[in-house]
Each structure stands twice: as C-alpha cells, then as structure tokens.
Amino acid sequence: MKLHQFFHLIRESFRNTWQNRLMALASVGVLVCCLMLTGFAYLIYVNVEQVFQNAVEQNKVAVYLDITLSDYQVMRVGQKLENIENIDDIRFLSKEEFLAQYNDALSDETMDSFEGENNPLPDTYIITMKDLAKFRETLTEIEAISGVDEASYDADTAAVLSRVRNVVLAIGSGVIGVLLLVSLFIIVNTIKLTVHNRRLEIYIMKSVGATDGYVRFPFVVEGLLLGIIAGGVGYGLIALLYQLLLDNLTFDNPLLKLVPFSDQWSPLLLGFLVGGMLVGVCGSAISMSKYLKQEGSERL
Amino acid sequence: MIEFQGVYKTYGADSRVSHALQDVNLHIDDGEFAFIVGASGAGKSTFLKLIRREETPTSGEIVVNNFRLSRLKRKDIPYYRRTMGIVFQDFRLIDSMTVFENVAFPMRVVGKSRREIRHRVEHVLALMDLQGKGNRFPRELSGGEQQRVGLARALVNNPSLIIADEPTGNVDPQMSYDIVEMLTQINKISNTTVLMVTHEHELVHQFNHRVITLEKGHIVADTGRPRRVGTVSLGAMAAEMGGAEE
Numbered sequence: 001m002k003l004h005q006f007f008h009l010i011r012e013s014f015r016n017t018w019q020n021r022l023m024a025l026a027s028v029g030v031l032v033c034c035l036m037l038t039g040f041a042y043l044i045y046v047n048v049e050q051v052f053q054n055a056v057e058q059n060k061v062a063v064y065l066d067i068t069l070s071d072y073q074v075m076r077v078g079q080k081l082e083n084i085e086n087i088d089d090i091r092f093l094s095k096e097e098f099l100a101q102y103n104d105a106l107s108d109e110t111m112d113s114f115e116g117e118n119n120p121l122p123d124t125y126i127i128t129m130k131d132l133a134k135f136r137e138t139l140t141e142i143e144a145i146s147g148v149d150e151a152s153y154d155a156d157t158a159a160v161l162s163r164v165r166n167v168v169l170a171i172g173s174g175v176i177g178v179l180l181l182v183s184l185f186i187i188v189n190t191i192k193l194t195v196h197n198r199r200l201e202i203y204i205m206k207s208v209g210a211t212d213g214y215v216r217f218p219f220v221v222e223g224l225l226l227g228i229i230a231g232g233v234g235y236g237l238i239a240l241l242y243q244l245l246l247d248n249l250t251f252d253n254p255l256l257k258l259v260p261f262s263d264q265w266s267p268l269l270l271g272f273l274v275g276g277m278l279v280g281v282c283g284s285a286i287s288m289s290k291y292l293k294q295e296g297s298e299r300l
Numbered sequence: 301m302i303e304f305q306g307v308y309k310t311y312g313a314d315s316r317v318s319h320a321l322q323d324v325n326l327h328i329d330d331g332e333f334a335f336i337v338g339a340s341g342a343g344k345s346t347f348l349k350l351i352r353r354e355e356t357p358t359s360g361e362i363v364v365n366n367f368r369l370s371r372l373k374r375k376d377i378p379y380y381r382r383t384m385g386i387v388f389q390d391f392r393l394i395d396s397m398t399v400f401e402n403v404a405f406p407m408r409v410v411g412k413s414r415r416e417i418r419h420r421v422e423h424v425l426a427l428m429d430l431q432g433k434g435n436r437f438p439r440e441l442s443g444g445e446q447q448r449v450g451l452a453r454a455l456v457n458n459p460s461l462i463i464a465d466e467p468t469g470n471v472d473p474q475m476s477y478d479i480v481e482m483l484t485q486i487n488k489i490s491n492t493t494v495l496m497v498t499h500e501h502e503l504v505h506q507f508n509h510r511v512i513t514l515e516k517g518h519i520v521a522d523t524g525r526p527r528r529v530g531t532v533s534l535g536a537m538a539a540e541m542g543g544a545e546e
Contacts, residue, residue, distance in 0.1 A: 002411045004411075004413060004414060005408065005411050008408060019396055200392060200394060201394050203392070204392060204394060204405065205405075205409060206378070206381070207352065207381060207386050208381065208382070208385075208386075208405065208406035208409050208410075208453075208457070209378045209379065209380075209381040209382030209406070209409055209410060210378060210409040211375075211378045212375075212378075214378075214409060
C-alpha cells in the first residue's frame with residue numbers, strides 16, 4: 001500500500017466513523033459497558049487481594065526456641081528457617097526484646113527479677129508464609145527443626161483466607177474472561193451491522209479490484225478508533241464511580257479498607273485502552289473476514 | 301479476449317438441482333462489442349458472475365484477458381478485476397460520495413496519485429458530458445446522469461473490458477440509446493471490449509454489433525462479429541476521446 005493510499009484510508013476511516021455515527025455510538029456504548037464490567041471485576045479482585053494481604057500480614061507465626069540454646073544454635077535455627085521455601089519473611093525477636101514488650105504490663109521490680117539469666121522468655125522468630133495453602137506442611141517443616149520448642153499460629157484463619165482468595169481469583173479470572181469474550185461477540189455483531197450497511201461500498205471496492213487488505217483496512221482503523229474512544233470513556237466513568245464508592249463507603253474494620261484509585265489508575269487505563277483497541281480491531285477483522293469470504297453472494 | 305469452453309454452472313443438488321448454464325462455448329475477441337440477450341432466468345447474470353469471477357463454473361474453462369479463471373488464486377482476483385470496468389443497471393453509486401469521488405474511487409483503489417486522479421477524473425467527466433457536476437451528490441442527478449457517472453467510473457482506469465449489466469434498465473429510451481452509443485464510441489476509439497447484457501431487443505437492433513442469445517442456460521443464437529463498420533457515426537465525442545488517451 002502506498003503512503004498516500006494509507007493516509008487516504010485513514011481519512012476515510014474517520015469520515016466513515018462520523019457518517020455512521022449512530023452505529024459507532026452503539027458499538028462504543030456496548031464496549032464501554034463490557035469494559036466497565038471487566039474493570040469492576042478487576043477492582044473487586046484487587047480489593048479482595050488487599051484484604052487477604054492485610055490478613056496475611058496479621059497472620060504471623062511465632063516460632064519459640066528452646067531457652068537452653070546458645071547464640072550460635074539460635075543463629076543456626078534462623079538459617080534453617082530461611083531455607084524453607086514457603087517462608088516469605090523472618091524477623092528475630094531476642095528474649096530481651098520479647099521481655100521489653102511487657103514493660104508496661106509488669107512492675108519495675110518484676111522486670112528486674114527477669115533480667116539476664118532469669119529471663120523466662122525464649123528467643124523467637126516471627127515468620128510470614130508466602131502461600132497459606134501450604135500452611136500445614138510448612139508448619140511441620142518448622143517444628144521438625146532441632147531447637148524449635150513450639151510454633152504458635154491460627155490455622156483456621158489461614159485456611160479460610162486461603163480458600164476465599166483462591167475462589168475470588170478463580171471467579172474473577174472467569175468473569176473477566178467471559179466478559180471479554182462477550183464484548184468481542186457483541187462488537188463482532190455490531191460491526192457486522194455496520195459492514196452490512198456499507199455492503200454497496202464494499203461490493204464496488206471489490207468489483208474495481210480492491211484487495212481484501214484494502215477493503216479491510218478502514219474497518220480495522222474504525223474498530224481501533226472506537227476501541228480507543230470506548231476505553232477512554234469507560235475509564236473515565238469507572239474512575240468516577242469508584243471515587244464515589246470510596247467517598248461513601250467506610251468500614252470500621254481496618255482490614256476492609258478499599259484500595260485507593262490512585263494505586264490502580266495506570267493498570268486500569270492501560271487495560272481499558274489496550275482491551276478496547278484489541279476488541280475493536282479483532283471485532284472488525286473477524287466481521288470483515290467473514291464478509292470478504294462471501295464472494296459473489298453479496299445482497300445489495 | 302473472452303473464451304468459454306464447455307462451461308456448466310449448476311446450483312443446488314440432487315432433486316433441487318438448477319442448471320444456470322449448460323455447455324457454453326464462446327469466443328469474444330479483443331475489441332469486440334457483444335450484446336448478451338435473453339429473458340429472465342436465461343443465465344445472463346450467471347454468465348456475468350462467472351466473468352467477474354464472483355462464481356466459479358461447475359465444469360469447463362473460462363479465460364478472460366489472459367487470466368485462466370479456474371486457476372486464478374484468491375489473492376490474484378483483485379488484479380484480474382482491475383482489467384475490467386463494470387456498469388450496473390441500478391448505477392450502484394455511493395450516495396455519501398460526490399460524483400468526483402465516485403469516479404475517482406477505482407483509481408484510489410489501484411493507488412494512483414492525487415494529481416493523476418484529478419486530471420483523469422475531470423477528463424472522463426467531461427467526456428461523459430458531466431462537466432461542473434463533480435461536486436454534486438448522486439441524489440442530485442437524473443437517472444441518465446447517474447448512469448453516465450457509472451460509465452465514467454467504469455472507464456476511468458482504462459480497462460480492456462467493459463461489462464455493462466443492463467445499463468439501460470432504469471433510463472428513458474433516448475438515454476438508453478445515448479448510453480449504448482457512448483459504449484460504442486469507447487469500443488471504437490480505445491478498442492475496449494464491451495460486453496452488454498440486455499433484454500431490450502429493439503435497442504439491440506439499432507446497433508450493428510454481435511448478438512449472443514441465451515435461453516435456459518444455452519447459447520441458442522450468435523450472430524458473430526459484424527463485418528462492416530457500425531452505423532453509429534463517430535462524432536464530436538470520438539474526437540474528445542482521442543484526446544483522453546494519455
């Protein structure tokens with residue numbers, strides 16, 4: 001395709017979009033709705049993920065060591081804990097630091113009596129796990145380490161959270177996948193109507209020797225243009241609605257705090273624009289391919 | 301050159317089979333003008349669809365402008381179609397485009413420059429007596445004028461074959477005569493092969509061209525190429541066409 005043909009077809013695409021603006025508006029409307037539903041599914045997932053992460057942060061396991069261990073043995077236990085794959089974070093809490101946590105609760109006299117050799121508290125490692133689904137296996141590994149006296153944990157919370165997160169992830173991915181397919185299906189059919197409205201133009205193009213690529217190009221550009229517009233409009237609307245939700249929805253539980261929109265604006269904008277463009281371009285290409293294959297059966 | 305060798309075209313299957321064309325053998329030389337006549341259902345439309353390669357024959361061989369259509373790959377069809385211009389009964393002009401844009405359309409498709417397009421389109425419009433109407437839209441023109449725009453569009457890429465599918469079906473008798481005369485001039489001056497489908501026997505008899513008659517899918521009569529020059533005089537338009545050739 002020559003450069004002047006390329007620019008001519010780009011101009012034609014814009015002109016055609018304007019001339020068929022009602023159809024374009026319908027396509028954009030459908031795409032905006034589907035993108036917004038997909039966007040909301042994503043935001044729900046992001047919020048559940050945040051609640052999960054917050055809960056995981058609070059679901060730490062305290063690994064109490066045998067109080068008879070030497071400093072070297074304590075360090076060796078720490079190294080063995082680091083080698084366990086599912087452990088995300090390890091923080092050492094010495095017996096002195098442990099005792100200091102009770103500073104406010106105990107009298108100075110009592111505190112003094114626990115100084116040095118008399119400190120009854122053990123050295124402790126506070127650990128966080130990467131995957132709570134492997135909570136039981138990891139705990140068994142920890143307890144098998146020589147020098148570990150006891151591991152304190154809340155197994156029920158861990159298991160429930162892990163299950164909730166996996167279900168939300170599966171449903172969220174499914175919903176997003178289905179919505180994208182539905183968008184594509186609707187766009188293919190909407191563009192098919194546009195193509196049908198312009199069948200005379202396509203027939204004339206083909207009868208004077210236009211290649212399939214030449215016929216398809218303006219429709220694909222149109223799809224791209226509609227995708228960008230739908231992406232932009234959808235993004236603006238979802239930003240507005242989510243902000244309204246942030247302003248009006250408050251929870252007492254700090255775990256249930258909504259993710260601020262400022263944390264998610266870039267992946268959302270990118271997703272909306274790329275998603276819109278992909279659905280627009282693929283929708284146009286699919287509609288046109290089906291139409292172009294109907295050689296000789298045009299009904300004008 | 302158009303050549304049909306033992307061409308059959310059948311639609312449907314088993315008990316619902318319909319033979320649109322049966323054992324059609326035909327040779328039309330370069331530069332010939334031929335009328336294809338026949339009643340409705342005679343196979344005229346199928347005949348044209350096969351030539352335009354919108355359909356493929358059930359059996360037999362078709363060669364047009366040195367393209368063997370049975371071996372033509374899908375990607376080569378557009379290049380084959382660029383060798384012909386088509387005039388339709390219902391004009392098939394694009395309503396949203398001006399007269400100029402409609403005529404320029406085939407030139408844009410083949411990638412001609414803006415300068416070439418402007419020069420050639422203005423020339424062809426003048427040839428069709430449509431000067432000053434380039435900025436009008438098809439709905440602002442009479443039926444005859446619209447058909448002349450269709451003729452200009454068919455002519456604009458200097459095709460070696462013009463296919464006219466009942467081009468006089470929607471115009472008055474005088475305009476019908478004028479259109480066939482224009483096609484005749486184009487045929488004489490630029491040696492363009494013209495194939496015109498019509499069912500207007502009276503109109504056909506006013507011109508001294510080859511007449512091929514189709515009936516129920518068979519060629520039942522073929523007058524062959526007339527030996528003497530046509531009765532139509534080459535007037536002022538012919539002189540203009542001579543200038544049009546670049």
